Amino acid sequence: MNQLTIPIIFYIFAAVTVLSAAFVVFSKNIIYSAFSLLFTFFGVAALYVFLSADFIAVTQVVVYVGGILVLLLFGVMFTNTIMQTELKADVIHVVPGVLLTLLLIGGLLFAFYNASAAGGWMPGMMQLQGSVVERIGFETMSRYMLPFEMVSIVLLVALLGAAFLARYDKAHKKEH
Amino acid sequence: MMHSLIQLSIAVLLLPLLSFVVLIFFNRRLPRMGDFIGLGLVGTAFGCALTIFWQVVVQHYDPAFRLAWDFTWLDFGNVPGVGPLQVKMGIVIDNLTAIMLAMVTLISTLVHLYSTGYMHGDPKYGRFFAYLGIFTFSMIGIVLSDNLFSIYMFWELVGLSSYLLIGFYFYKDSAADAQKKAFLTNRVGDIGMWLGILILYSQYHTFGYQEIYEHIKNGDFHMSQAWLTAAGVLLFMGCVGKSAQFPLHVWLPDAMEGPTPVSALIHAATMVAAGVYFVARIFVLLTPEAQQVIAFVGAFTAFMSATIAITQHDIKRVLAYSTVSQLGYMVLGMGVGSYSAALFHLLTHAFFKACLFLGSGAIIHAMHHEQDMRWMGGLYKKMPWTFVTFSIATLALAGLPLTSGFLSKDAILAGALGFAQVEGGGIYYLVPALGFAAAVMTAFYMGRQVWLVFFGESRTHLKPAEDHGHDAHAAHASHGHDDHGHEDHGHHEVHEVPWNMRFPLVLLATLSVFIVFSPDPLDGGKGWFMHLVQTPATVVASTEAAHEGANLSVPEAGKLLAEAHTDTQHVETAPAAHAEAASTEGEGHGPVYADPRQAEIAHMTHANHWNAIKLSSLMLLAGIGMAFIVYVFRIIDPDKTAQNIRPLYLYSFNKWYWDEIYDATIIKGSMLISKILAWFDANIVDGIVNGVATIFRKFAFFNGGVDKYVVDGMVNFTAFTVQTTGAVLRKIQTGKVQTYLVMVVVAVLGYFAFYIAQLIK
């Protein structure tokens, strides 16, 4: 592979990510936002690959694209009658929002670069190389055993709770 | 084993109490409401007292007779710093006790007997006898006590019985007021007495007279001499209250709201004299300064109340003020050191004043509860017995020779003259001067009373019709009526009282004659009383200053004396010589006194005996003569004179305005303070509490209430500030999550700014 190839691919994915994210945010149509989010997730997944986190990238695609995004779309469908004006999501605080966002991004970047320029980010002795799937397996079953179990319980509870919250409420209906 | 006299005295003490207990619970279930029980038990007590009197006075006839018995009443255990400590109660019998016992029980028995007639038909007849019983009990307790603590207890108990008896007609507001006034005024005096007791106790850890006197004699009083004087004066305050001395005399005239037999027993003969008795008990520890205070108080009281008595209309009120005046004499006597004379006067006064009160009761009874002398008159024909006895007692009170009153009053006045000379003249001559002035007035007002009541024409019909109501007299001087409800005044037949009311009068009048007390109609000093009750030697050393004063004064006093009365042959200069002279004086004239001042006074008193007789006879004649001039010969019209000296007349008639002064200052003042403090309590103290509570509550509901609360409470500027702040704060709380998020981001940026600023620095 050419020395230029990797940066170019990187920049392409980076651009895809950022632009689609911007579209998500600025689009007035929620459906467009949702679909645009798909590209953002893909882009981020690609960036994960650049960071040697192949398993995470796959998980990203499976969970976000296959799960969360679908969920979001369902949400959109449930709450909005398609083609109604409601679909056009309004905005508030636009001016302070833009200002704050720019300041926030500026602040973050300043912090990153400043730290970097001051020699703050010292690369580790051994950077991650190649696949981390095996190491993830080890870590999950050893050091991160407890968080792993807890997370699974959280997930279970959250799903049950979500199901409970969203279910068709007969009593509630009757009141109206 | 108790001495039989002690046993008898305990019987004397407890029999009236038994009468009280039986009668208070069972009077309604007994025939005649149990009056025979009261009379019988108190009569038995009198019998016992008479036995004691016989054994002590007649058989022993020894000035030094003394018998004591005590028991441990409180045991404090082994007190740290003091050691084993007990409070003892006990009985002491000496000549004075024996005489007092006989006197108290005699008058009590007579009053019981009299009341069977006087109170007949009263719905609370039985209870009246019960109250008399508890009074007699407590009075005997005072007489028998051998220590300050128990005398204080019985002191308050006689206060209670006086309270109950003054308020016997409690449904009358005037009676209810009078009883409260009596109790409270006495309490003020009792405070002083109690403090005096505390001073002595704090030194010696005992209440017993004898122990205290022993200690003082041995000179182990550890506080300054001023404290000892203070103790004496404070103890005397008890007497001021109970014996109605100025400034606490105001209660006694009002106490005449009680039934007349009560006035005779309690407010004339016995209880009020208890003050004098008490001063006699503490006489030996009185310092010269304390004695001077006592002498002046007594002299002033004697004079002041005599002036008041002149103008009163109510028959009992005149007698009440004369009682105050006579008590003033006794206190004066104590103050000037004429111990035995004062006690002698106490005894004689008890008999003739009881006779006067019972006589006035008979008059009131006969006049159907008319007490105003202006509407009496001409009774001597209708009530001969009463007239004769009343007159004898009046003469005794005025101090006519051949009566008992003459003997004792003369002795006191002689003492006062002697005292003034020893103390160095000047202001001290005020004491005998006031005493003699009071003697003139006594003769005058008693003459006025006898004339108005017994002579002239009956003036019953002159009584204005509107005065018939109960409260009509309240305008000038709230007269008490011994009424039993709705009696009709006026025009009934006036008749002599029955035998059970007449007998006491006769007996008491008999006891007012000189021969009972002394064979010599002009000198009480030759009688048995003065022999048995002798002035005890003081245990307080005269202070150096007083001693010197006495030394300096003696020559002048002697000269004065020699000039004025040539028949006084004892003109000495050295106190020691006086003491010798006094001791060689002859029979019955007092023991030898180690204390120079006391010896001096004893001597001078004796020296002034004839002066006093002359002067007081003069005064008596002047007084009676004036009464004759005004009321019999009608040379001076009393009403016109009263008009001419109207301010003086009113001053006297309104009792020197003491009631008004006390009402305006002490009573109103106390009520004001109490109102202020109650307000303070309800609003300030509680307000602080509630305020704190409110603050906490407001704190808790800060979100909801703070701006409203602050706006309401603050001035405009604060209100504005708070409003602005509140408005800004309210904008922040929109309820929109996103707004909150914006805030969060702003905060984060703030952190960044801080971080960057740090870096730049």
Add this chain to the structure above:
Amino acid sequence: MLTEQLLSIGLNHFLTISAILFGLGMFAVMTRKNAIVILMGVELILNAANINFLTFSKYNGGMDGVMFSLFVIVLAAAEAAVALAIVINIFKTFKTVDVSRVDTMKE
């Protein structure tokens, strides 16, 4: 110089992307009224965080970042489920998903 920097894809590149994503997500959350778009913004923020985790993990050589990003994904899934349920409930109650009208907290 710049070219060199740009060609060697380093730490700063990823951090920059993460910052931009974070800013965009934040913007969405702050300004959009539709609850579902807000959720999307939250997902963006989470992704930005994940990028940071993995970046530092890679350049540090440890596994901690990787593991955490894994957990973040799982929790994001849970969060999305619950959040959507809530949104649906809000919709049932208020008949809208416009969060600016859901301001009962104000009272």
Add this chain to the structure above:
Amino acid sequence: MLSFIVFLPIIAGLVILAVPASQKQIIRIVSLVAALAQGVLAVLIWRHYDPTMAGIVAAPGGSPVGSFQLIERIPWITLDLGSFGPLRIEYFLGVDGISITMVLLTALISIIGVLSSWPIQKQVKGYFILYNLLSTAMMGCFVALDFFLFYVFWELMLLPMYFLIGIWGGPNREYAAIKFFLYTLFGSVFMLLVMIGLYFSVIDPLTGSHTFSLVAMADQANYIKGTILGPGSEQWRYIAFAVLFVGFAIKVPMFPFHTWLPDAHVEAPTPISVILAGVLLKLGTYGMMRINFPLFPEVFQAGMYVIGVFGAINIIYGAFCALAQQDLKKMVAYSSISHMGYVLLGLAAANSEGMLGALYQMFNHGTITAMLFLLVGVIYDRAHSRQIDKFGGLASYMPVYTGVVIVAWFASLGLPGLSGFISEALVFVGSFREPITRPIAMVSVLGIVFGAAYLLWSLQRMFLGKRKPDALYELEVDGHGHEHIHFHDWKGKLDLDARELTMLVPLGIIVIALGIYPMPVMGLLTTSINKLVQVLAPVAMSAVH
């Protein structure tokens, strides 16, 4: 024995729990039986008691045996707190001279309280359960010798009291109950802090570990140097004393912490007023005698004057406030404040006469004030009002009632021959004997006059004179010219009925008997009081050593 007397009422409460609420009579009788049994036990304890044993502090050697009597001591809570060592709380009961009188008083007042609760109709079951709980807590406080146990009983008392006032009280009852509750809670919170501080400062010489035992705490030798309340940290000891004193002073109640009392009394039903005035107030001064003073004797020595001044303020201020009251019950409440001032004054004197007077005054005030409140309750039952000015002339129509009132009133104003006099007199004797408190005593005697003033004035306005024009009763004249009165909706006997007499006559007899010969009660106290005076005089004690 002591456990029985403490927990008998609770057992009765449990029995009542099993009785259906409709069986009111059974509930009352069960309570009465329990109270009577308590009374019998109290009398047995009294007969059993050896007045030569001192109490207050441990016998030589550090053991309470031989000093206290009827001791019951078992471990209650033992926790291992690691570096702090074991936490030992004991169930430790015992009596000495100062507690036995209070035990007798509590038993007596409990019986009276049950009798006077008879007419209560509202939620009888709940009432008596709470009442019994209160009774247990009071008794427990007086016999507990472990500070923690004392504190438990102390707090246990609050709860039933709060409900008894708050549910069965007058129109403004919630306010009064809350006020009472907060005030006392405020006091006890500080007590808790001091208690813990003491725990870490004291070592029981017998076990060698920290202890809550009041007996061990009362001996200054058991304090460890360098601990928070041990020797060497004087400023903390002063603070602890002050804090503890305030906690007890609220209960007394001492000016300026007294304002809960009039409110609580006015709102509380009659039996609760009786308990409150008769027993609860004594807990404050009992606490001072048992805990506050002996544990910090040197601070007490320094603070005597201040305590005496507060006592004098109580006496005179209470009397003045009572003088201004229109409500009879409020007047009696203020008279309680005034009379508790005598207790404080006596304690401040710190000599045998003063302390003896104070403790005897506690007992007498219990009986006398119980009478006063019962009598107020009698007239309130009939007229549904306690306005002093709305009667007048009652003596003519209710002679027995008036007679009892006169006994109670005169006992309260300190008439010789009635018990109140002796205690007041001893208080004055004691406080006058000490040069420090002498000026205070001289001022305080004014209280004698003002005490008489408000009592006699109220007596006059209510009972003497004639019926007031706006009186709360009707006057009728029958055919024979006799006057009769009746109250508007009072169906019972006009004068005192049998139940009321059953309550009042024994109290009256006690008041009179102890006024004539006080040794039956006072004899129990003297040894302990003398011991207490010794303990409180550290200077003298150190001179002896």
